[in-house]
Amino acid sequence: MTPPAHIxxxxxxxxxxAWRAVGLDFFPDGSGxxxxxxxxxxxxxxxxxxGDPRVGEDYLHEFVHVVLSPTLHPGNAVFNEGVAVWLGGHDGHPALQxxxxxxxxxxxxxxxTIAQLLHGGAxxxxxxxxxxxTTDALIVQAIFHRSGIPGLLRFAKVVGSSDSVLARLPEFVGLTAKESIDGWWRAETERVASKGQSVVPPVRR
Ligand SMILES: [Zn+2]
Structure with a gap:
């Protein structure tokens, strides 16, 4: 993986x-x-x-996108956003918070359900x-815990919609046929929220 020579x-x-600084007078943003x-x-x-004076230059989320995206493009939205939130936080807050x-x-x-949430319809x-x-980050962190960087690189190669990603998720987080992805989503959230795990834990294989 080669980081960009210049940012x-x-x-x-x-x-x-911030948009005007790169010559755009107007930019249609996401909904909400x-x-x-x-x-x-x-x-x-x-x-x-x-463009957030509350955070200043410490807005690590976007740096993660710029460093990783050229190598891992196209990936999938869960991976791309999940890694950025896991390593760089969301809206100025670390994933841990x-x-x-x-x-x-x-x-x-x-x-x-997790599907509703990832479709943006919740x-x-x-x-x-x-x-x-935060769910994207939870998924990325769980895959890292289970199979380290090699697992994350395999997950980055899953291309497609959130449905395609969710269909593959059981194999990446290690669910049996009897376990539901929604049950895992809530249990894993409870586990990391109450344990206060570090944002970048040591690799366990
Ligand atoms: Zn992002």
Missing amino acids: DAYVTASTDE PDTGFGGRSIPAAGIVLI MYPLLRKYQSDHPTV PGGSAASDAMY
Whole structure:
């Protein structure tokens, strides 16, 4: 894996200002509530845009995208976002702080499934969006625990929609035919949220 030789990082006071720094007056963002602050990246160009004064240049999530995406492209959304959140946090918060929020989301929404969440169709507005990103990180962390970097590299090669990724998930997290992916999702969240595991634990094979 070769990291980019050069990264341009623009640190600005808002997301809009960050886009303007690279010549875009307007950029249609994803759905959901927008604080006006946040990080973005253009991995193919080696550009990191950081428009969140609450975090400043320490917006590691986007650096992870820019460093890894050229090598691991196209990958899948769960892997790409999961690695970025696991290593670089989400919305300025380390993954470790996000797991208890995911647990709260699950207890507030006892019938929501992991498929609903990854499709972007789960209730809860920005809490659902945070839960989705944190679930991606939970999956990546679990695969790393089980099979280390080789397992993550195999997972990165699963291409397709969230349905294709979910269909392959049991083999990557080690479920038997009798165990459901939703049961695993809630149990694994409970485990990491209550144990407060380190964001990058030692490899266990
Ligand atoms: Zn991201």
